[in-house]
Amino acid sequence: MNAKRPKIPLEKLEKSTFERVISFLSMLIFLGSLAFLALVWGDIPDRVPAHFNFSGEVTRHGSQWELLILPIIGLVIYLSMHLLEKYPHMHNYPIEITESNAEEAYKISRSMLGMLKNTILVIFSFIMINASVIALGWGDGVASLILPLVFLGTGLPIIIAIVKLVKLSLRDGT
Incomplete structure (x- = not known):
């Protein structure tokens, strides 16, 4: 279980x-989308896609206030995944984590979460700007x-991480 996995200091x-x-770029895009929304807020009609x-x-229209839900959800997911990045020994892995592969496996998992959180932040910003x-x-x-961006932006980091972890397992003999 996760409790038996080695814990690696975050500095490593x-x-x-x-x-x-x-x-940095994803946060810049997110902040830019908020600035854009603030600039055009007075011109946005009461009903938005x-x-x-x-x-x-x-397929549905809603209140202009619904536009604020998108960056809020994106930021909540971003912050949650940012916190989870700090505890890679608690992540799920398709391989056995040992003393010899823990550091590299944790880096792979942390990197995947980082790409996912940044992609999700950009996607929510993009949807808000589009609407x-x-x-x-x-x-x-x-x-x-948007849909291809979601599939590529979230699927690719996961696939890449799984391939790296399997290669690590094969190399490590676990």
Whole structure:
């Protein structure tokens, strides 16, 4: 169980420069989307797109206040995953975690969570901006790109992490 897994100090699991840049850029996009919403808030009509189907067509409209739910949910998920990143010994793994592979496995899992939390923050920002653009009548938006972005943005980091962990297990003989 998780209790028997080795605990590695966070300093040894430090983020790479690439991971720091991705985190910075995702937070910049998130803050930029909030600034955008603040700038256009007075021009947004009372009814805004609130749900899209698989084709990207609007299937439900809601109050303009629903636009605030998106960044709130994105931020809550981001902060929850940020906290979870700090406890990689508690994550679920498709391999057995041993003293010899723990540090590398924890880095892989922490990195995957980092990519997921940043992707989710950007996706929620993107959905909010897309709904705002449509509500303002500035165009049809790009809602049809959201679903592929969700699948690629969340699926790819998971697949990459699983492949790395399996390779680690095969190399380690566990």
